[in-house]
Structures are given as structure tokens and as C-alpha cells.
Amino acid sequence: MGNEVETSRKLNRIIFILSIFGLILAIYVLQSFLRQSSIVCLNSGCETVRKSSFSYIFGIPVPAFGLVGYAMLAILTFLRTTSKDIRLLQWIRRIAIFGVIFVSWFTFTEIFVIKAVCTWCAVSTVNMFAIFYLSLKSYNIENYATHG
Amino acid sequence: MQLTGETKFFIGLIIATFLIIGIGVAVYSRPEPVLKREELITFASHTRGNIEAQNYLVEFSDYQCPACGTFKPLVDQIVEKYKDKLLFAYRNFPLAQHEFAEKAAETAEAAGEQGKYWEMHDYLFANQANFSDEVFQEGAKKIGLDMDKFNESLKSGKFKSLIQDDISYGTTHGVNSTPTFFLNGKKLSLFNQSDLETEVAKAIGE
Numbered sequence: 428m429g430n431e432v433e434t435s436r437k438l439n440r441i442i443f444i445l446s447i448f449g450l451i452l453a454i455y456v457l458q459s460f461l462r463q464s465s466i467v468c469l470n471s472g473c474e475t476v477r478k479s480s481f482s483y484i485f486g487i488p489v490p491a492f493g494l495v496g497y498a499m500l501a502i503l504t505f506l507r508t509t510s511k512d513i514r515l516l517q518w519i520r521r522i523a524i525f526g527v528i529f530v531s532w533f534t535f536t537e538i539f540v541i542k543a544v545c546t547w548c549a550v551s552t553v554n555m556f557a558i559f560y561l562s563l564k565s566y567n568i569e570n571y572a573t574h575g
Numbered sequence: 576m577q578l579t580g581e582t583k584f585f586i587g588l589i590i591a592t593f594l595i596i597g598i599g600v601a602v603y604s605r606p607e608p609v610l611k612r613e614e615l616i617t618f619a620s621h622t623r624g625n626i627e628a629q630n631y632l633v634e635f636s637d638y639q640c641p642a643c644g645t646f647k648p649l650v651d652q653i654v655e656k657y658k659d660k661l662l663f664a665y666r667n668f669p670l671a672q673h674e675f676a677e678k679a680a681e682t683a684e685a686a687g688e689q690g691k692y693w694e695m696h697d698y699l700f701a702n703q704a705n706f707s708d709e710v711f712q713e714g715a716k717k718i719g720l721d722m723d724k725f726n727e728s729l730k731s732g733k734f735k736s737l738i739q740d741d742i743s744y745g746t747t748h749g750v751n752s753t754p755t756f757f758l759n760g761k762k763l764s765l766f767n768q769s770d771l772e773t774e775v776a777k778a779i780g781e
Contacts, residue, residue: 447588504585509582
């Protein structure tokens with residue numbers, strides 16, 4: 428039991444750090460969208476993606492979704508340090524599920540529609556998948572601890 | 576809300592993140608100093624374009640640096656395209672690792688003394704891959720310099736201090752690689768070659 432609490436706490440820490448990292452990425456990319464300034468990128472993909480109309484959903488730039496998602500994840504993981512309420516973890520899992528669907532859809536759009544890949548989006552995709560995996564793992568541990 | 580040790584740890588992480596971002600933003604958003612026109616383009620600098628133009632582009636370059644050679648046609652194109660609206664100046668920044676760079680700069684200055692700076696400038700860039708003393712001599716003959724005067728000037732080493740002045744001015748004002756461009760006194764950070772024309776066009780307002 429003690430071991431699981433420890434693991435769960437570590438997982439929560441990692442999810443929190445990854446969320447903050449995602450948040451920083453989203454803020455950086457979003458400010459480039461809003462100021463129409465170029466994005467420092469490892470390849471030339473960022474600019475192509477930034478200028479594509481597919482990078483806006485109902486007029487909202489894609490990184491804004493990332494910003495909200497990562498911010499919610501950061502807040503929820505933070506709240507988990509003060510409360511053991513399982514609903515917090517349930518919400519983290521829901522947001523992570525939505526997150527991976529969203530990043531998968533966007534990666535698909537980048538490759539097949541925009542035909543360019545932005546480095547930061549790819550990093551964010553990997554980041555969101557990692558959060559998703561960790562949240563599932565965390566959820567399994569908690570479920571086991573409560574019901575097992 | 577009860578502050579557990581874990582909560583404090585998270586608050587610490589948040590504060591650390593803000594600090595790092597704050598420092599990062601402060602470092603990167605510090606505005607680049609704008610250098611004075613009369614300092615960047617001195618009476619000794621060689622210029623092309625319209626001397627009265629409001630916009631000015633200054634290049635610190637090395638005749639033996641391959642990247643400078645790659646930029647050369649692009650710079651020529653920009654200077655030609657905006658010849659009425661832009662003043663272009665070339666300043667020497669020969670790098671120590673290039674054996675003939677300083678000699679080439681002196682050769683260009685010696686040609687400049689006879690009013691043929693840009694002819695020599697073009698010749699040097701066209702031949703930058705095979706620099707040697709013979710190549711410099713051939714160039715001087717080719718553009719029709721008075722050879723005695725040319726060789727005498729080179730031998731006297733009278734351009735060395737001029738070139739040294741360019742280097743020390745560049746070094747103290749943030750030139751650490753070649754080519755480095757200053758547009759209207761501001762150092763340009765170019766991610767790729769085409770950015771140069773984009774920046775110039777933006778400054779001129781086209």
C-alpha cells in the first residue's frame with residue numbers, strides 16, 4: 428500500500444511537470460500565432476503550419492486548445508497534492524484522453540493536409556501521449572488501492 | 576486548504592518555472608542597441624546605392640568566408656533592386672582562421688585608393704576559393720590598376736590599421752561571425768538567406 432502511494436505521488440509529479448512543459452510550449456507557439464511572428468523551429472514546418480487555415484478551429488488557434496488542456500492538467504495535478512478525491516484523477520484521465528485524440532487528429536492533419544510538421548507540435552504530441560500513459564497508470568494504481 | 580509537503584513541492588516547481596521563464600524573457604527581449612549611422616558608415620567605408628537614402632544596410636564580411644560568398648549575389652541583387660532607397664556599406668571583418676582574408680581586404684582597399692574598390696570586391700568574391708598572392712596580382716591587372724602604385728600601397732601596410740578599426744568596431748558591437756548585417760543600425764538575426772531581402776523590403780516599406 429505504502430509503495431503504491433509513493434508511486435502514485437511520483438506519477439502525479441511527472442504529470443505535473445509534463446503539463447507545465449506543455450503549457451510553456453503552448454504559450455510560446457500561441458504568442459507567435461497572435462503576434463504573427465515567426466516561430467523558432469528546427470525545420471521549416473512551423474511557419475507553414477502557422478500560416479495554414481487548418482491551424483485554426485472555429486477561428487481559435489490550435490495552440491490555444493493546448494494551453495487550456497495543459498493548464499487544466501496542471502491545476503488538477505496540483506489539487507491532487509491537497510485532496511485524495513478520485514474524481515480529480517478521473518478528470519485528469521478524461522482530459523488526457525481528449526488530449527491524445529486532439530494531438531493525433533492534428534498530427535494527421537499536419538502530415539496529410541498541411542503537408543508540413545511543426546517541431547513544437549510534434550514535441551507536444553509526444554508529451555500528451557506520455558501524460559495519457561501516466562494518467563492511465565496512475566488511475567489503475569488508485570483503482571487497485573481503493574477496490575483491491 | 577491544507578498545505579502538505581507535496582503541495583509545497585509543487586509550489587516550488589511553479590516558482591522555479593516562473594523564474595526560469597522570467598529570466599529567459601528578460602534576456603531575449605532586451606532590445607538590440609541601435610548603432611549610429613555615422614559610426615557604422617564612416618568616411619572610410621565603401622558604399623553602394625544612394626548616399627542620401629534613409630535606409631542603410633551594413634555588412635561585416637570576410638572575402639575568404641564561404642558563407643559571405645554565398646550571400647554576395649543576394650546582396651548585389653538587393654543593392655541593385657533598391658539602389659535609390661538604400662545605402663549599402665561593406666566593412667572588413669577578416670577572420671583569423673582564413674589565411675588570405677586580411678590580405679584580400681588590403682587588396683580591395685588598395686584598389687579603392689585607385690577608385691576601383693567595387694571592381695576588386697567583385698573579383699575577390701568570384702575567386703575566393705583560389706586565393707593566393709598571384710590571384711591578387713592578376714586581379715589588379717585585370718581591373719586595370721596602376722600596378723606600381725598598387726604594390727607600393729600593399730607593401731607599406733597602410734591599410735592594416737583601417738582594417739583593424741573595422742574589426743575592433745565590429746567586435747565591440749556584437750559581430751562574432753561573418754557575414755553580419757546591420758539594417759538601419761540594428762543587427763539582423765537571419766534564420767535563412769531570404770530573410771535578408773524580407774527585412775530590407777520591410778524597412779523600406781515595400
